[in-house]
Amino acid sequence: MVVEKKKKRGKSEAADPQPRGGGSRDHLLCDTMWRRRVGALLLRPRSPLPPPSSTLRRHLPDHQGSDGGNSRKPFIAFVLGGPGSGKGTQCARIASDYGFAHLSAGDLLRNEISSGTEKGELILDIIKQGKIVPSEITVELIRKAMESTDAKRVLIDGFPRCEENRIAFERITGTEPDLVVFFDCPEDEMVKRLLGRNQGRVDDNIETIKKRLKVFESLNIPVIDYYSSRGKVHKINATGTEQEIFGAVRKLFSSLRF
Numbered sequence: 001m002v003v004e005k006k007k008k009r010g011k012s013e014a015a016d017p018q019p020r021g022g023g024s025r026d027h028l029l030c031d032t033m034w035r036r037r038v039g040a041l042l043l044r045p046r047s048p049l050p051p052p053s054s055t056l057r058r059h060l061p062d063h064q065g066s067d068g069g070n071s072r073k074p075f076i077a078f079v080l081g082g083p084g085s086g087k088g089t090q091c092a093r094i095a096s097d098y099g100f101a102h103l104s105a106g107d108l109l110r111n112e113i114s115s116g117t118e119k120g121e122l123i124l125d126i127i128k129q130g131k132i133v134p135s136e137i138t139v140e141l142i143r144k145a146m147e148s149t150d151a152k153r154v155l156i157d158g159f160p161r162c163e164e165n166r167i168a169f170e171r172i173t174g175t176e177p178d179l180v181v182f183f184d185c186p187e188d189e190m191v192k193r194l195l196g197r198n199q200g201r202v203d204d205n206i207e208t209i210k211k212r213l214k215v216f217e218s219l220n221i222p223v224i225d226y227y228s229s230r231g232k233v234h235k236i237n238a239t240g241t242e243q244e245i246f247g248a249v250r251k252l253f254s255s256l257r258f
């Protein structure tokens with residue numbers, strides 16, 4: 001299924017995950033520019049990737065294992081949608097009804113902020129500006145979270161946010177999602193929900209919300225288009241009550257063979 005692009009989105013912009021242009025489009029930058037700006041932190045020599053641990057080996061594609069199938073990779077669903085589209089709300093319900101582990105990229109990043117490290121300060125600064133955290137940081141957090149769960153079904157909520165996220169995930173974990181769920185919601189509804197979220201988040205203010213919506217259009221839609229072209233995207237209309245939306249979610253998840 002190919003995801004229809006909204007009329008107002010220019011074709012060339014959607015196809016260009018790394019928009020070119022001057023400083024006025026600074027809010028659209030993905031992690032490449034940030035890596036330059038925070039070089040001291042990110043350019044520390046990285047140790048070569050270790051061989052996959054036995055847990056991570058479960059995530060390698062087509063790995064059958066030698067223990068009667070127990071080491072097979074889990075079923076992975078990426079859950080995407082604009083800010084405020086209801087990803088977190090629906091993921092909580094899916095996790096509880098279908099036995100998925102719920103890994104929220106945003107929550108993992110916010111936990112890192114709470115730890116008060118230098119990396120946490122960098123993440124906070126980026127999130128306040130509505131931008132995307134460098135992929136090395138986010139993928140590493142997700143990889144660790146995946147390693148520490150034994151769940152056979154995993155929801156990865158709010159990731160990948162841009163092509164660099166996607167490519168880094170595939171490179172580091174050696175796997176791809178089995179399914180991509182896209183919660184499709186009009187912007188005015190997302191803004192209304194975010195302004196009413198009331199969770200004390202530093203990015204739930206109108207200035208940051210506007211930037212996040214632009215980042216979503218420019219950097220996240222190309223990821224959805226990529227997975228659409230590979231037949232992995234299931235689009236769900238994210239308007240209506242939580243219960244109505246979960247009705248559509250249930251239809252999808254009940255039809256899956258894990």
Ligand SMILES: Nc1ncnc2c1ncn2[C@@H]1O[C@H](COP(=O)(O)OP(=O)(O)O)[C@@H](O)[C@H]1O
Pocket residue numbers: 081082083084085086087088089090193194196197198238239240241242243245
């Ligand atoms: N269908 C819905 N109708 C109205 N409000 C909703 C709906 N789904 C979620 N919300 C509320 O909207 C806000 C954003 O939802 P959330 O699940 O955090 O979205 P996301 O994770 O995509 O940003 C929350 O306050 C949530 O309670």
Ligand SMILES: Nc1ccn([C@H]2C[C@H](O)[C@@H](COP(=O)(O)OP(=O)(O)O)O2)c(=O)n1
Pocket residue numbers: 082083084087088105106107109127130131132133134138157158159160161165203212
């Ligand atoms: N893959 C990700 C996920 C989130 N982030 C950052 C940037 C996002 O605006 C914030 C908040 O993400 P989160 O998924 O919690 O936000 P929403 O649920 O869409 O409102 O975290 C990121 O940089 N990379």
Ligand SMILES: [Mg+2]
Pocket residue numbers: 087088106158
């Ligand atoms: Mg969320």
